[in-house]
Amino acid sequence: MKFKRSERLVDMTYYLVKNPFQLISLSYFAEIYNAAKSSISEDLVIIKATFEERGIGTLQTVPGAAGGVRFITRLQESEARELIEDLCEQFGAATRLLPGGYLYMTDLLGDPKTLNKMGKLLANAFHQKDIDVIMTVATKGISIAHAVANHLNVPVVVVRRDSKVTEGSTVSINYVSGSSKRIQTMVLSKRSLKENANVLIVDDFMKAGGTVNGMKSLLEEFSANVAGIGVLVESEETKDRLVDDYVSLVKLTEVNEREKTIKVSLGNYFETKQEFL
Template sequence: MKWKRSERLVDMTQHLLDSPHELIPLTFFSERYQSAKSSISEDLTIIKETFEKKGTGKLMTVTGAAGGVKYIPQMSDADIQNVMRTLIGELSHSDRLLPGGYLFMADLLGNPRLMNQIGKVFASAFAEKDIDVIMTVATKGIPIANAIARHLNIPVVIVRRDSKVTEGSTVSINYVSGSTRRIQTMVLSKRSMLSGQNVLLTDDFMKAGGTMLGMKSLVEEFDCKLAGIAVLVEAEHHEDILVDEYLSLAKLCEVNEKSRTIKISEGNYFAEGGK
């Protein structure tokens, strides 16, 4: 089958988008389309220029015998700000207020389009870092972790509050909850990570950072390294926070249950060098 250039461009673009951060040899495309490498290089140049023009990401060329091309997902500052505004607008609705000053967020975490955008926002921030795995706590952090992992093309490990027989032998730690100051337990299967891996922590909400500190301790128990922290929403801090050098997209500044008002502002994504 002889592929037309237009057909090759469509198929190559889709393959690259489906394989972020994966080095793809030129011979793969050459054999796939039965085309000369020179033609493939011309096609990739068109895709590269289009990606950069539209803010889709960048296409890196690796030279040498083991070389090829690698697609790195990225978003422009304007697109990231649009995602943050959408998130803030959704979180500001008064009907999200729950007893105790909590916010209902399950519908946002279950929105695949929004989660995909949020995943790409965080993936843009950590694109240049060497990250091997993403860690989160069951259950609300899972959609965010999976969304980021999709764009970084790395696995997700899930920390649980209690051990499951299906996970085999586990490592458990006790940690102090930052908000309630209670002793709680975290459990992770020993097969989840390898020694020396670089780990990105993520969660849907962070108040004082106790959960993040607990996950950080688990990372150390596995002899791994903390590569970064990504938080969807952080609370306004009226006390010392237990972790630092994290990125957030939104900040919960004030909740008034009597007047049923919620004040949300931008998180520290740009302030902390997310872009």
């Protein structure tokens, strides 16, 4: 079956966006669309230019017999700033304040559009890293981790507080909570990670960083590597933070339970080394 060029462009674009970071050979497209590789190459030039102009992402070409093209999620700086400012506005609503100074985030973590924004932002921060898997801790970080994984096209592993029969053999560690200074436990199935895997740690909220630091210690038990740390919200009122190298989207600067006010600002996203379109 012979495809019109307009049909090829639409179908190729859809396939690339649905399979980010996957290396696709030109022969694959040429066979599907019954077209010459030269025509496919011309199509990919058009798609790449459109992706970059619209701030959707870019196409990376890998030369050689085993090469091809892969779609990489990317953002324009103006779009990233707009997305994070929107998140700050939502997190800053006084109605989110809970007893004890906690923030209600369940609605945002359950909204597909908001999650997609969070995932795209964090994916953009780490797209240059060689990431094999994303790690998070149960429970609120799971949805964010999957949102990031969707843009990076990698699997997710979930660290739990206790072992489950369905997990099989597990590895557990004890760690000290950064804020409460209590001893807690982390458990991960032995089948979850391969040795020397490059892992991106994702969490919904970081105060002193005890949970993230615990995940880093757990990775050492698997001989795995920390490729990066991404956090949705960080607390500014922490003196003895256990984690230094991380990327945050939103910073919680002040919580006043008496006056029922919340103050937030941009996280360190733009302070870290970012690459935008």
